[in-house]
Amino acid sequence: MTEKMSSCVEMTGVSKSFGHAVDFEAAKGEIHALLGENGAGKTTLMNILSGLYRMDEGRIAVDGREVDIHSPQDAIAVGVGMVHQHVELIGNFTALENILLGREGSRWRLDVEARRGSVEELAANYGLSIPLDEQVKTLPAGIQQKVEILKALYHGADILILDEPTTMLTPHEVDGLFAMPRGG
16 A cells, blocks of 8 residues: 655745845945845845855955855855854853854864963953953853954954844944944
């Protein structure tokens, strides 16, 4: 007896398209906001620039040089870093350990103290006051976001993409975020 089982999930004629061609340009030191309705493609565009999505066509240039960005590692290699709407940190690790992860090898083989000075200097250059030795899960949302920003900068981001940066912040934290210096 061969009965056709009913489908749990069935997708037919599925396609992916993210709107029309977009042109965007920014100069060093500028801050831009992409505005639009939900689903308009703002995050998608930034996910392409940060290497989470691959573009179907078009070109990307950083500092006048055409680049191929196929992954977040490719993006950071050309100086593009992204801080997502919801933080992507490891709660049981300290802020310093989270900042170093991904660039400096694994936590277990990492000489955290040897790199503390460079992280502290970078934080000071950008006016980021972060308790580096606190577990991230104990920090308020605004400080966690600053940890993400410092991590992107430490990993080499010259171009910083903030996806809906104020969503999880208090009004005071929003003021602090936008008061951040723009250069290191």
